[in-house]
Amino acid sequence: MVKHVLVTGACGLVGTAVVDRMAADGWQVTATDLDIPANRKAVARRRGPGSPTYRWGDLTNSSEVAVLLKEAQPDVVVHLAAVIPPTCYAAPRVARAVNVGAVEILVAAAERLARPPRLVMASSVAVYGARNPHRDLGLLTVDTPPDPADSYGQHKTEAEAILRASSLEFVVLRLGGVLTVEAGTAGNEALEFGAMLPADGRIQTVDVRDVATAFAAASAAPVVGETFLIGGDDSHRRVQGEIGSDIIEAMGLAGALPVGRPGNPDDDTSWFATDWMDTASAQAALDFQHHTWDGMLAEIRERAGWKRPLLRVLTPVVRVALARRSPYRGAPGTYADLWGKVRAKWGEPAPDPVG
Template structure:
C-alpha cells in the first residue's frame, strides 16, 4: 500500500493502522529530520509486526518520483497536503501541493496497466457554513468552496471522479490533535468568532486511520463518497469543544457571551454507510477531552497560581471585537 504524507499526524496513524492490519507500506514524504525520526519509529513497528516498510523521500509534485513509487502497489492513500492556516497564508503553495500533487498522483496511477485504487481524504468543510442549515450533512449535500483549502479539496474531488482511477473519497469530520499545544493568537481569535451553537462532529484520529486502512480492501466502497465522523455520541457544539479546552487549562466556565455569531463549515454527519462498510467508529468526544486534560496537566499546574488573572487576560484577548 502506498501512503503519501506518511509522516504527518494522520499519516503516521494511518501507516500504523495499515501495518497492524497486515499490509506492507510504501511511505512517501519530504526528507526532513522529523520525518526520518518518525520513519525509524514506524520501522520498529513494521519489524515487530512482520511487515515491510519501504520509505521513499521526495516531492509529491514530482510526477516521476510518484510514478516510480506507485509501481506494484495495490492501493494509494493520498494524505500529502498543505493544511490550514498555511493554505490561506500561502495559497500558491497550497494549490501547487494540494491540487497539483493530486494531479501527479492521478497521472502516476493512470499510467499503470492495472491502476491501483485511490483513497482520498476530503473534508466535511467542503459543504460550507452550516449553522442555519438542517443537519446532518450527507455525501449528497451540495459543496461550497469558501477558502483556499475547501476550493482545493473540491477541485481534487472533481479531478478524481473524472479520472480512470478506481476511487474512494472520505470526507473527514473534526479530528483535533490533543497533542497540538501550539496555537497562534489569530487562530484563537478566529475560534471565538464562531457561534457557540455551531454544530460539529468529532472523530478520533485513530478511528479515521482505521477507516482508511479498511477502505483499501473494501470493494463495496469503490466509487463512493463516505462521511467519516464519530457517530451520534460525538455530535457536539463549538461551545463543547472550547469548554473542553478551558477545562484542560483549568480556566473554569467559558461564558457564552465570549463568542461571536459566525457560522463555520462543520456540522453533524450522516456516517451510517461509512460505518457499515468500514467499521471504524470507537472513540468518543469524552475520550478526547480526557486526553487533552492529561496532556495539558503541566500547563494547568503552571497557570494555577494566577488562574483568575490568566482567565481574564485570555478572554480579553480573544473576545470578538
C-alpha cells in the same frame, strides 16, 4: 497475501495514525512526506521494529511521483497530503499546487502503472461551504450539494472531480473535525484560527484513530466508487465553543479559555464549513466509530495526570494570557467575523477565481 499501501502526508496528524493502523493490521506500508527537518525528526522519534519504509519527496513534482509509484507498485494509495486551513489561506499558490495539482499528478502516475492501485483520498466537509446553524439545513449527507465557500473547500471539490474522472478505483472520505487525545499537537496558528470561529457553529468531531480505521477499511472493503462522511458517533455533534473549553477543562485548566463570539444568525456567509453529519452509511460500510467524545475527554484527563493540579493553580495566569491573544480583543461588534479575521491575518480565504 500481504498488501502494500502507499500513504502520502504520512507525517501529518491523520497520516501518522493511518501508518500505525495499517502497519498494525498487517499491511506493508510505504510512507511518504516532504523532506523537511520536522518530518525527519518525527519519524526518528517513532522508529522501531516493524517501522514502515519512509520515502521523502514532493508530490507536486511529477517526476518524483512517477518514480515513487513505479518503485513502490502499491495495491492502494491513501492520499492525505494537503495544505489545510489556515496555512492554505497564507500560501494560496502552494495550497492549490498540493491540494489540486498533486492529485492530478498522482492520478496520472497511478493510471500509467501496469496494475493501477485503488486510490483512497481524504476530502473534507469543507466542500459543503458555510453552514449557518440558525437555518434549518438538516444534517450533511453525501447527497448534500457541494457549495464551497473558501479556497480549501474549492480545492477539495476539484480534487474529488479529478479522481471521479479518472480510470482508477477510488474511495473518497470527507472528514469532519479531526482531533487527537495527544497533547501539544495543535500549533499556535491552529489555536488562533479556532478562536476566530463562531462559537455556536456546529462541528462533528472525530478521533484521529477512528479516522485511521476508516481509511484502513476503505482500502480493503468492497466500497470502490463510494463517498463517505467520516465523523464520530452522535456524541461528537458539538458546537465550536464547547470543544476547546471541554478539552482545556480535561487538562486541568477549567475556565481558562475566553468565551468565543457567536456567529451572526442573519448572515449565512459568515460561518465556517463544518456541520453535523449523517455518518450512518459510512459506519455501516467501514465500522470505524470506536471513540466517543466523553471517552476522548477521559483519556485527555488521564494523560494530563499529575499535571492537572499544577495547571489548575496556573489557570488565572493562563486565562489572562489567552484573553490577551483573543482575535476579538477590543474589536467592535458582538458577532464573530471569521473571514474578516482570516483575511487580515493570513490572506484571502475566498475560492480562487480560476476554479
